[in-house]
Amino acid sequence: MEYILKNGIVYDPINEVNGEKKDVMFKDGKIVDNVSDSAKVLDVTDKLVMPAGVDVHCHLAGPKLCLGRLYRPEDERRGVKPKTDITRAETGFSIPSCPATGYRYSRMGYGTVVEAAVPPLEAKHTHEEIIAIPNIDIPTLPLFGNNWFVLQFVKEGNIEDLAAFVSAWLKITKGYGVKLVNPCGSEAWGWGMNVHGIDDPAPYWDVTAREVIRGLAEANEMLGLPHSIHVHPNDLGHPGNFPTTLNTIDCMKDIKKNSEYRNQTIHLTHAQFHCYDGTSWRDVTSGVEPVADYINKHDHVTMDMGQVTLDETTTMTADGPMEYDLYELTGLKWANKDIELETASGLVPFIYSGRNPVHSLQWAIGLELALTIKDTWKVALTTDSPNAGPFIRYPRVISWLMSNQRRMEMMDNKEVHSWAARKSSLATLDRDYDFYDIATITRAGPSKIYGFEDRGHLGVGALADIAVYDLEPNNFDPSINAAAVEQAFGNALYTIKDGEVLVKDGEIVKVVSSRHVWSNVQGFEDEEKRVIEQIMPMFNKYYTVKFENYKVHDHYAEPSCEYKINASK
Amino acid sequence: MGYEEPVTDYDKIVENCTCAFCGSNCDDLDCLVKDNHVVAVRHACRLGASKIMEDEDQRLKVPMMRNENGELVEVEWETALDAAAELIANSVRPLFYGWSETSIEAMKPGLELTELVGAVIDNQATICHGPTVQAVQNVGYPLMTLGEVKNRADMVVYTGSNPMNAHPRHLSRYTTFPKGWFRKRGRYDRTLVTWDPKYSDTAKLSDIWIPFEENGDYEFVNAIRAVLKGKKLKKDVIAGIPTEDIYELTEKMKNTQFGALFFGLGLTHTLSKQRNIDIAIQLVQDLNKYTKWVLLPMRGHFNVNGFNIFMSYEMGFPYGVDFCRGYPRYMIGETTTIDLLNRKEADVFLVIAADPGAHFPSGANMHLVDIPVIQIDIHWGPTTELADIVLPGTFIGVETAGTSYRMDSVPLNMKKAIDPPETCREDEWIVTELLNRVKKIKEASK
Ligand code: SF4
Numbered sequence A: 001m002e003y004i005l006k007n008g009i010v011y012d013p014i015n016e017v018n019g020e021k022k023d024v025m026f027k028d029g030k031i032v033d034n035v036s037d038s039a040k041v042l043d044v045t046d047k048l049v050m051p052a053g054v055d056v057h058c059h060l061a062g063p064k065l066c067l068g069r070l071y072r073p074e075d076e077r078r079g080v081k082p083k084t085d086i087t088r089a090e091t092g093f094s095i096p097s098c099p100a101t102g103y104r105y106s107r108m109g110y111g112t113v114v115e116a117a118v119p120p121l122e123a124k125h126t127h128e129e130i131i132a133i134p135n136i137d138i139p140t141l142p143l144f145g146n147n148w149f150v151l152q153f154v155k156e157g158n159i160e161d162l163a164a165f166v167s168a169w170l171k172i173t174k175g176y177g178v179k180l181v182n183p184c185g186s187e188a189w190g191w192g193m194n195v196h197g198i199d200d201p202a203p204y205w206d207v208t209a210r211e212v213i214r215g216l217a218e219a220n221e222m223l224g225l226p227h228s229i230h231v232h233p234n235d236l237g238h239p240g241n242f243p244t245t246l247n248t249i250d251c252m253k254d255i256k257k258n259s260e261y262r263n264q265t266i267h268l269t270h271a272q273f274h275c276y277d278g279t280s281w282r283d284v285t286s287g288v289e290p291v292a293d294y295i296n297k298h299d300h301v302t303m304d305m306g307q308v309t310l311d312e313t314t315t316m317t318a319d320g321p322m323e324y325d326l327y328e329l330t331g332l333k334w335a336n337k338d339i340e341l342e343t344a345s346g347l348v349p350f351i352y353s354g355r356n357p358v359h360s361l362q363w364a365i366g367l368e369l370a371l372t373i374k375d376t377w378k379v380a381l382t383t384d385s386p387n388a389g390p391f392i393r394y395p396r397v398i399s400w401l402m403s404n405q406r407r408m409e410m411m412d413n414k415e416v417h418s419w420a421a422r423k424s425s426l427a428t429l430d431r432d433y434d435f436y437d438i439a440t441i442t443r444a445g446p447s448k449i450y451g452f453e454d455r456g457h458l459g460v461g462a463l464a465d466i467a468v469y470d471l472e473p474n475n476f477d478p479s480i481n482a483a484a485v486e487q488a489f490g491n492a493l494y495t496i497k498d499g500e501v502l503v504k505d506g507e508i509v510k511v512v513s514s515r516h517v518w519s520n521v522q523g524f525e526d527e528e529k530r531v532i533e534q535i536m537p538m539f540n541k542y543y544t545v546k547f548e549n550y551k552v553h554d555h556y557a558e559p560s561c562e563y564k565i566n567a568s569k
Numbered sequence B: 001m002g003y004e005e006p007v008t009d010y011d012k013i014v015e016n017c018t019c020a021f022c023g024s025n026c027d028d029l030d031c032l033v034k035d036n037h038v039v040a041v042r043h044a045c046r047l048g049a050s051k052i053m054e055d056e057d058q059r060l061k062v063p064m065m066r067n068e069n070g071e072l073v074e075v076e077w078e079t080a081l082d083a084a085a086e087l088i089a090n091s092v093r094p095l096f097y098g099w100s101e102t103s104i105e106a107m108k109p110g111l112e113l114t115e116l117v118g119a120v121i122d123n124q125a126t127i128c129h130g131p132t133v134q135a136v137q138n139v140g141y142p143l144m145t146l147g148e149v150k151n152r153a154d155m156v157v158y159t160g161s162n163p164m165n166a167h168p169r170h171l172s173r174y175t176t177f178p179k180g181w182f183r184k185r186g187r188y189d190r191t192l193v194t195w196d197p198k199y200s201d202t203a204k205l206s207d208i209w210i211p212f213e214e215n216g217d218y219e220f221v222n223a224i225r226a227v228l229k230g231k232k233l234k235k236d237v238i239a240g241i242p243t244e245d246i247y248e249l250t251e252k253m254k255n256t257q258f259g260a261l262f263f264g265l266g267l268t269h270t271l272s273k274q275r276n277i278d279i280a281i282q283l284v285q286d287l288n289k290y291t292k293w294v295l296l297p298m299r300g301h302f303n304v305n306g307f308n309i310f311m312s313y314e315m316g317f318p319y320g321v322d323f324c325r326g327y328p329r330y331m332i333g334e335t336t337t338i339d340l341l342n343r344k345e346a347d348v349f350l351v352i353a354a355d356p357g358a359h360f361p362s363g364a365n366m367h368l369v370d371i372p373v374i375q376i377d378i379h380w381g382p383t384t385e386l387a388d389i390v391l392p393g394t395f396i397g398v399e400t401a402g403t404s405y406r407m408d409s410v411p412l413n414m415k416k417a418i419d420p421p422e423t424c425r426e427d428e429w430i431v432t433e434l435l436n437r438v439k440k441i442k443e444a445s446k
């Protein structure tokens, strides 16, 4: 099928298209530079056109989500929508059911969403959920930062075997890239403990976060993976944690990058939670300045926001000790799920409120980060959904970034507590993002960060993943129309995925299966085989499942989108 | 049982099969196969082995329908499926129950059928660990996978369950006997504790047995929590246990390095029901102020947890989900099976891989006598006596592969070892057939 999307105002930062009126043509799911006369015309004259959204970090499928749904029916009862002729029923607000997750992303014009934390032992569960989520491609990041085999290889300084292990485990779990969460700290949580800073070793292991981060980064680059290591540093959410954050990114500066497409060697995730100064929740202030300054001066780091949206939500992370701290702080129901040899994890419901001084400061810090880091290619829009807020709030976050007027109004009207203005520099930042910037932090930048050469842009040969929004950039000022911006980005005029119209006028018109996106490293097969044989005695002794039953069999990852990676060694 | 000679006469061994019996889902079974029969099973406990090997016993082999004389007689698959589809398509309040002993793959079309006709879908949690789920929704759920216990635990507590009889390999494979990474000497490195009024086989093996009095669970756990919070107990004996024993036990639990509490239906179904679980969970949460503690319910069927997980990710609610309004509703006491039957609401009952005839209260079963019952199962049982249409399925994990979730939510791909009887059909196939036929009927009547 051929289409021509006519006369839109196109923002395509990877191809340096900045608000040009032009046609976008596609055929058989790909962008092309010409079509025949019989091409179907979609008239989008003067409307805002971008590549479909790419989300770098969300929790949308897998065991944590499922535990959240099971123990929070009060959340599921929010956001209920009956079935239609096309869609199944929807439930949930911060932890929507799988079908609701797919429809909601699709309605916002997104085409690819990364599931940011997968315990390998339960990766099958994540893939089962992906099967139940429609309309988006989903790459997954298996957790490596507290894995016992990783700790051992790092301790031995054996990077080659570590690389082979990572390569094998990406195949076994059908994973895309390497995730670290509170390295060494989640292992310490196996004993109810935590580590602080990057040089505090995991109990009994005598390995530090610094060593794990560097080791996995070296392995990552040895394999030439499309994404860099993806790091949730130690000390998340602690006042005074910004030095740990700086140490985490700085310990990476001499690691050599092995990828032509991406710029970074480390992606710092939900940076908002990692930029606090002070010593307690009483004297906490923003720690954005030193972190933003560092990122402005160094090109080996990218980050995503983890923007607080001031909603009641559900926190969930493989950072088990952090969740217990949160439970002690709030007294709200605490769930925990530690995974043998791999990771911890926990959940606590959380009620962010603009009346609360700390939450308001967190809200300010996320925006402050995005507004003080100069190069938008280093910034990605996230809410660490659902941790700082549900992903359905992205349109609202966009409206905040585009309008200093709206931000000031919120601070002046007491929609947020005065700490937002007093303890951060937000009130002094009058920068407004424009549509090009928004296209950069929600599609172009994320696809570059992930090494997705085939998406996040509208160049010839790219996937025909396109979003059209009901705004006319040439007749519209987003800096004074926050509500209209939010409305438009939440209800795409068209969402096109692989050349098919899935959303029209904010409604789902077609449902397709999501693809499981994973990295298949080529050229390390012998090393993988040797390493698997080497670790098998330990596997058999300390896991409680058989290796044969551990892996994600192919049928759990269909339809798949496999990227063959040529390891350079 | 005397010594049995090892079986040497077999054609092949199928390794690493997953046991389709209890919620331990042991995935290390080796099935010895001869002439398409499992003649021996290595590694399984007696429960698992007998279920796998005696699969022919009372096996439902052909589709059946009840004739005018009320007898079940063999019919063609087409006839049985059409009749079942008619019943479902024309019902007002269909109820689809069971699912805990079949695969996730069979649940998928089952849910689709539920959504299509606006039925209620529910599983055995409704009569077993339902109160646990309620408690979890009240206060939280600090869990772990079983390997965490194997590798770290130095104290293991069982209460309201007797795994030596109901989950026979639980202690030997996961929690107590195996040598773990940090527990190199296995059993010797752990303290095994049983809280149970009965001197069960598990209690007999334990280092500490606390026989609180029947229905004393809440009071007993409450006392531990009080001691933990530094309160002084004012009675000499609480729930039948001398208070000095409670002080001593609390001290031990506090000073352990990694403790795991396992509880069964003995806790969920005594006097205080979900409140027992509430307080047990809160005890574990409190203990984490001092050291590491986790807990896990002892789920019975091999995929009872799987259904709750499946429903949660598909539709946001774990069991007892009603679709009659076109969107899912979950209200315990309203949308749960026993209540629907007691109120005589359901007008067609589809039961798959469950035996309500044996497990439901008689009031609920009386209503099943009055309404059409469609059974999908592999064995003849009390439910078959109530059934009007019987559709013989296949044995997941032996004859058909499929996905299940262990009690600690670890997903497993269960292999097949032998071919199913030719006259039987896979659950997934049967449910999909019903779905397609009901769709046709619905479309024709549009
Ligand atoms: S313990 Fe349970 S799962 Fe394991 S072999 Fe026995 S019956 Fe089967």
Ligand SMILES: [Zn+2]
Binding pocket: A057, A058, A059, A116, A270, A317, A384, A387
């Ligand atoms: Zn996250």
